[in-house]
Amino acid sequence: INQLxxxxxxxxxxxxxxxxxxxxxxxxxxxxxGMPMEKGNYVPLRPGSEVIVWHWDNSxxxxxxxxxxxxxxxxxxxxFLEWPPFKIKKIQRRSFxxxxxxxxxxxxxxxxxxxxxxEKALMRDLSGGGVQFISKTNLTKGDILHVRLFLxxxxxxxxxxxxxxxxxxxxxxxxxxxxxxxxxxxxxxRDQIIEYVFQRQRELIQxxxx
Numbered sequence: 001i002n003q004l005x006x007x008x009x010x011x012x013x014x015x016x017x018x019x020x021x022x023x024x025x026x027x028x029x030x031x032x033x034g035m036p037m038e039k040g041n042y043v044p045l046r047p048g049s050e051v052i053v054w055h056w057d058n059s060x061x062x063x064x065x066x067x068x069x070x071x072x073x074x075x076x077x078x079x080f081l082e083w084p085p086f087k088i089k090k091i092q093r094r095s096f097x098x099x100x101x102x103x104x105x106x107x108x109x110x111x112x113x114x115x116x117x118x119e120k121a122l123m124r125d126l127s128g129g130g131v132q133f134i135s136k137t138n139l140t141k142g143d144i145l146h147v148r149l150f151l152x153x154x155x156x157x158x159x160x161x162x163x164x165x166x167x168x169x170x171x172x173x174x175x176x177x178x179x180x181x182x183x184x185x186x187x188x189x190r191d192q193i194i195e196y197v198f199q200r201q202r203e204l205i206q207x208x209x210x
Contacts, residue, residue, distance in 0.1 A: 001026060004166065004177075006054035007036050009045065018054075019043055020164040020179065024078060030069055031085075035077035037167075039140070042077050051081070064088055098127035099200045103150055105133055110144040110159060118148065121178075128194040130160065130181040138176050139165055145180060151196050158185040 007019045019036030026032070031053070036043045045051060045068045053064040065087035070080040103126070106118035121133045131149065139145075139162050149156040160180040168175055182190065 003055070005033065006164070007033065007045070008052040008054060009043070009049070018164060020166045020177075021079075024076075027083065029083055031066065031081040031083040033079050033081065035071065035073075035079050042073075044071055045079050047071060053081070053085070062088060097194075097197055097201070098125045098132075099197050099204065100124065101126045101200065103152075105131065105150060106148040107133075107135075107145045107160075110146050113146045123149070124177070126193065126197060126200075128190055128197060130163070130179060132177065132179050135176045135178050138167070139178055141165060144183070147180070149193070151193070154192060154196070156189060156193060158189060159183050 001023050003023050004020060005023060007021055009019070019038060021034045021036040024032045024034055033053075035045075047068050047070055049068050051066055051068060053066055055062045055064065064085040066081040066083065066085045068079060069082045072078050072080075101123050103123045105121050105123050107121060108116075108118045119135070119137060121135050124132045124134060126132075126149070131147070141162055141164060143162040145160050145162065147156075147158060147160050149158075160182050162178060163181050164179045166177040166179075168177055
């Protein structure tokens, strides 16, 4: 409960694509999630349709195939998924190995790169495939960014695409959780990120965190 997950809608439908939401409840016969949003509008997944719930841990990404059971708008917009899932797929890929971090980064819209007006942000987790970070700016899914990742003793620069944006309010302060995926990245650069990810993973295991 309260864990962020990605919801993938069926291809060919109005709501096909990937959406970030949160697990609200886990019941014996259903999984309750917040109704995902896209550009400020709710995505009303249709009852009876199939969706994929993406969940990740530190070594793999898991795809849970579920059917939408019900949806409600009031008092809180929720989606009820049939549970347990009828199919689970575990994807063991190095790009999905992600670790929690507390590192600085900078980003700028790629179209504004020449102006050099980078915005500072804080990375929440890191993987060989992308980054999750906290932003004061509300970015849009599909935005192309130029990013600088400040790893210990190394700075990584590359392009990335915004995959999802999730609004989070705390103490009446609005901030944005942003997920990005690297694009046009040299494999040598990706390997440098993965090298740090595995190093960080070992540190956390030694501390008993993982």
